[in-house]
Amino acid sequence: xxxxxxxxxxxxxxxxxxxxxxxxxxxxxxxxxxxxxxxxxxxxxxxxxxxxxxxxxxxxxxxxxxxxxxxxxxxxxxxxxxxxxxxxxxxxxxxxxxxxxxxxxxxxxxxxxxxxxxxxxxxxxxxxxxxxxxxxxxxxxxxxxxxxxxxxxxxxxxxxxxxxxxxxxxxxxxxxxxxxxxxxxxxxxxxxxxxxxxxxxxxxxxxxxxxxxxxxxxxxxxxxxxxxxxxxxxxxxxxxxxxxxxxxxxxxxxxxxxx
Amino acid sequence: xxxxxxxxxxxxxxxxxxxxxxxxxxxxxxxxxxxxxxxxxxxxxxxxxxxxxxxxxxxxxxxxxxxxxxxxxxxxxxxxxxxxxxxxxxxxxxxxxxxxxxxxxxxxxxxxxxxxxxxxxxxxxxxxxxxxxxxxxxxxxxxxxxxxxxxxxxxxxxxxxxxxxxxxxxxxxxxxxxxxxxxxxxxxxxxxxxxxxxxxxxxxxxxxxxxxxxxxxxxxxxxxxxxxxxxxxxxxxxxxxxxxxxxxxxxxxxxxxxxxxxxxxxxxxxxxxxxxxxxxxxxxxxxxxxxxxxxxxxxxxxxxxxxxxxxxxxxxxxxxxxxxxxxxxxxxxxxxxxxxxxxxxxxxxxxxxxxxxxxxxxxxxxxxxxxxxxxxxxxxxxxxxxxxxxxxxxxxxxxxxxxxxxxxxxxxxxxxxxxxxxxxxxxxxxxxxxxxxxxxxxxxxxxxxxxxxx
Numbered sequence: 001x002x003x004x005x006x007x008x009x010x011x012x013x014x015x016x017x018x019x020x021x022x023x024x025x026x027x028x029x030x031x032x033x034x035x036x037x038x039x040x041x042x043x044x045x046x047x048x049x050x051x052x053x054x055x056x057x058x059x060x061x062x063x064x065x066x067x068x069x070x071x072x073x074x075x076x077x078x079x080x081x082x083x084x085x086x087x088x089x090x091x092x093x094x095x096x097x098x099x100x101x102x103x104x105x106x107x108x109x110x111x112x113x114x115x116x117x118x119x120x121x122x123x124x125x126x127x128x129x130x131x132x133x134x135x136x137x138x139x140x141x142x143x144x145x146x147x148x149x150x151x152x153x154x155x156x157x158x159x160x161x162x163x164x165x166x167x168x169x170x171x172x173x174x175x176x177x178x179x180x181x182x183x184x185x186x187x188x189x190x191x192x193x194x195x196x197x198x199x200x201x202x203x204x205x206x207x208x209x210x211x212x213x214x215x216x217x218x219x220x221x222x223x224x225x226x227x228x229x230x231x232x233x234x235x236x237x238x239x240x241x242x243x244x245x246x247x248x249x250x251x252x253x254x255x256x257x258x259x
Numbered sequence: 260x261x262x263x264x265x266x267x268x269x270x271x272x273x274x275x276x277x278x279x280x281x282x283x284x285x286x287x288x289x290x291x292x293x294x295x296x297x298x299x300x301x302x303x304x305x306x307x308x309x310x311x312x313x314x315x316x317x318x319x320x321x322x323x324x325x326x327x328x329x330x331x332x333x334x335x336x337x338x339x340x341x342x343x344x345x346x347x348x349x350x351x352x353x354x355x356x357x358x359x360x361x362x363x364x365x366x367x368x369x370x371x372x373x374x375x376x377x378x379x380x381x382x383x384x385x386x387x388x389x390x391x392x393x394x395x396x397x398x399x400x401x402x403x404x405x406x407x408x409x410x411x412x413x414x415x416x417x418x419x420x421x422x423x424x425x426x427x428x429x430x431x432x433x434x435x436x437x438x439x440x441x442x443x444x445x446x447x448x449x450x451x452x453x454x455x456x457x458x459x460x461x462x463x464x465x466x467x468x469x470x471x472x473x474x475x476x477x478x479x480x481x482x483x484x485x486x487x488x489x490x491x492x493x494x495x496x497x498x499x500x501x502x503x504x505x506x507x508x509x510x511x512x513x514x515x516x517x518x519x520x521x522x523x524x525x526x527x528x529x530x531x532x533x534x535x536x537x538x539x540x541x542x543x544x545x546x547x548x549x550x551x552x553x554x555x556x557x558x559x560x561x562x563x564x565x566x567x568x569x570x571x572x573x574x575x576x577x578x579x580x581x582x583x584x585x586x587x588x589x590x591x592x593x594x595x596x597x598x599x600x601x602x603x604x605x606x607x608x609x610x611x612x613x614x615x616x617x618x619x620x621x622x623x624x625x626x627x628x629x630x631x632x633x634x635x636x637x638x639x640x641x642x643x644x645x646x647x648x649x650x651x652x653x654x655x656x657x658x659x660x661x662x663x664x665x666x667x668x669x670x671x672x673x674x675x676x677x678x679x680x681x682x683x684x685x686x687x688x689x690x691x692x693x694x695x696x697x698x699x700x701x702x703x704x705x706x707x708x709x710x711x712x713x
Contacts, residue, residue: 055665058657083667095662099680108676109666116667148680149662165666 005032008070008204009173015064015229016053022063023049025229031173034201038215038240039208041226042248047208048092050226051177054206055089056082069173083109084116086172090162090179096150102161103145106131106168113169134167138194155182163194174198175206180214192217212244225251275309281336281422281455294397300404304420307411314414323600323632324542324571329514332486335452339424340366342373345448346479350374353444354475354506354701358693360442361386367448368424368456378439385430386441389461392428400428407461407492408520413544415516419457419490426459426490429472433465433496440471440691443491447476447509449483456487466496466524471691476507476515476537483510489517497524497551502532504694508701509537511566518544525551525580532689533560534698535570536705542571542600547585549576549611554583559688561590563702564597565709571600578611578641587618590685592678593629594709604636607644614644622652623681625710675706 009031017023023046031037041047052060054067056079067074074082097105103124110130111121122130128145135144138160150158159179166174176195180188195205195218207218215223215237223239224231225248232251233239282305290298313330314321345366350356353364363386364374370388377386385392392400411417427443447456464470476487487509495501501523509515515538523529533543545558562570576585591599605616622631635648655677663673682702689695 055661057661078670079661079664080667080669080673083665089665091662091665095656095658097656097659097662097677097680099684100663100676105663105666105668105676108668108672109663112667112669169666 005034008033010068013065014053014062014067016049016060016062018049018060023229024053027229027231029224029231031204031206033204035222036199036205036207036218036220038220038223039206039226040210040223040240040243043210045226046229047226048177051089051175051208054175055079055087080112084113088166088169088171088174090166090174090176092178092181094150094158094162098148098151100149102147102149105149106165109165110168131168134164138164139190140164156184156187159183159191160187163191166198167194172202173204173206175208177208178210180209180211188214189217212240215240227251277334278308278418278422285336286422293393294401296401297393297404301421304411304417308414308417308421311412311414320573324540324569326540328540329486332453334455334486337367337369337454337456339369342371349446349448349479352477352479352508353446354477354508355442355473355694355697358697360440360473361437362442362444363387363427364444364446365425365458366446367454368458370425379437381432381435381437384432384435385428387428389426389428389459403461403463406494408522409492413518415488416490416518419459419488423457423459426461429462431464431468431470434467436469440473442473442475445476445487445489446479447485447487447513448479449485450480453484453486456485458489460491462491462493464495464499464501467498468496469500472501472503473694474503474505476509476517478509478513481510482512484512485509486514487517491517491519493519493521495521495523495527495529497526499524499527501527502530502690504532504689504691505543506534506698507537507541507543511537511539511568513538515541518546521547523547523549523551523554523556526553528555530557530688530690533572535560535562536701538568540569542573544573546575547577549578549583549585550580552580552582556583556585557688558585559588559685561682561685562599563592563682563705564599565594567596569598569600573602575604575606576616578607578614578616581611582613583611584615588685588688589620590681591622591631592625592682593622593631594625596628599631601633602636603648604638605646607639607641607646609640611641612643614641614646616646618648620650623678624652624654671710675710678706678710679703
């Protein structure tokens with residue numbers, strides 16, 4: 001897995017969970033710039049726990065192990081600081097925030113990131129100029145920015161909004177948690193195009209998904225299988241097709257018999 | 260009754276003696292220059308107050324609001340000051356002072372002409388001081404007082420009526436619309452002694468007339484203990500359009516009790532917004548009678564309290580005629596050991612068919628010790644009506660905070676955004692842009708000052 005670049009994210013022996021329950025049980029993963037990694041696994045394998053821990057969701061607990069992001073201890077950082085450092089989580093269930101205007105929200109987020117990067121803050125007009133084109137590419141409705149964040153959005157609009165935010169904030173490491181769920185085929189293509197546009201030698205993506213479907217559009221460099229809180233198998237993109245064909249059972253059973 | 264009154268006033272009921280003294284010292288000597296009917300009304304009000312006394316918590320309307328700190332105040336009756344006797348920056352804390360308006364400034368309940376700006380004076384109407392008008396046309400005023408709904412059974416209204424020094428009188432004639440809003444600016448100015456201010460405002464908007472009214476209660480000192488006991492009556496004629504924006508920002512040692520009593524005519528459009536950020540104990544009683552068919556009305560409010568502030572909104576809307584709408588939206592934000600009280604009563608009289616009344620009261624508690632007592636009350640005596648109410652109490656949505664933080668927005672700013680959103684959903688009901696923008700700024704300032712370090 002070495003493309004000759006320094007490591008962007010290294011997860012070492014991560015044990016984590018929520019409400020005292022251990023869900024991740026010794027997870028290891030290395031991501032370098034320019035790579036797209038897919039994590040696949042059955043329900044309850046720990047996929048969402050991994051994304052929550054990486055983004056810093058407060059109720060999640062780390063029992064053991066460490067996560068190094070660009071040479072820094074990620075687990076010591078507040079969620080907002082992780083975002084400023086370039087980590088972005090596209091939520092599986094984006095949160096509705098009544099009364100908070102989408103334009104105001106995203107402009108605030110972008111300016112926090114810009115401030116941190118030493119860039120000048122954008123005023124309302126500069127912001128609109130920047131986002132208008134990006135909105136169009138995701139086929140978001142005109143009045144979108146005037147609405148409250150995610151409030152009353154359809155499932156597809158919510159997912160598009162996540163990708164829209166990602167394109168605006170330009171993260172170094174994007175974590176996409178079940179972004180394909182609830183999308184029809186047209187929306188899936190639009191979302192996948194948005195994700196692919198973000199691919200660059202400096203950025204990396206961690207695509208978490210239950211189904212192989214999304215990977216027809218976003219071709220990963222590496223595929224990892226997560227079951228029972230551990231990565232039990234890693235391979236190239238062809239592993240996803242094998243999983244599609246054979247399901248997860250053959251891998252899960254393997255773990256059981258090994259134990 | 261009349262003979263009785265003299266004896267009551269002469270008797271010295273200890274806890275009320277200061278108010279009786281005020282009456283004797285400041286109201287009675289004015290008798291030669293005030294008409295007999297007004298003096299009689301005021302004496303009756305004093306008797307009524309002495310009879311009933313301050314309400315205690317056995318009184319259902321005051322069950323959650325303990326006013327004993329007000330009862331214990333030893334007050335000083337204010338004298339009328341001239342502009343020269345006031346600090347030059349007396350208007351420095353005045354909300355809406357930068358908005359263009361017909362501004363009537365009252366300091367401790369007295370009209371201060373030099374600080375007031377009356378941009379327009381409608382023909383056949385009046386914008387000015389109540390006291391000035393008494394000498395002009397006592398008969399018209401008598402008629403106005405007879406129509407105004409002063410409930411002397413309300414101890415604070417009675418006390419105000421007995422002791423008021425002055426107030427605004429606003430008469431907007433039939434079909435008139437002013438170019439600018441009217442701003443009744445009440446400033447309480449106290450130093451070492453506890454000053455009591457009793458402004459009494461009367462607003463009449465005649466048929467087919469329109470008015471945007473700002474009514475503010477603010478202080479000058481950041482620490483002086485003061486007691487404002489205000490009373491305002493609004494009569495809105497048929498086919499009138501009235502928007503009333505009341506904003507209370509007195510300091511946290513002050514006490515502010517006030518009533519807004521409205522009578523609303525057929526087919527009018529009436530909206531009332533109550534913004535309360537100030538005072539140690541504040542109570543705003545809002546009573547409205549929808550007294551004609553086809554009225555569209557909105558009553559909204561935001562109360563924000565911290566430390567050990569107590570904020571009480573007491574709302575009674577009566578539907579007397581068919582086909583009226585009253586929509587009530589009150590949101591409260593309470594932190595530290597603050598307490599909020601909301602009472603919302605909708606009374607639908609037997610012939611008020613096709614009433615459309617809805618009420619929501621939402622509360623956001625920002626600390627473990629903050630308290631809210633919310634009491635919705637529907638009384639419906641008519642068929643074929645649509646009445647709903649809902650009260651909620653909640654805390655900030657942790658998932659929403661995490662979502663915002665995951666987008667690089669710092670935790671304290673995320674909280675501020677969510678709290679602001681909670682207030683702004685109410686402020687959206689204010690149609691007047693100038694005052695709404697300033698109130699939004701006030702809410703933001705409050706959040707900056709109170710939540711910056713969380």
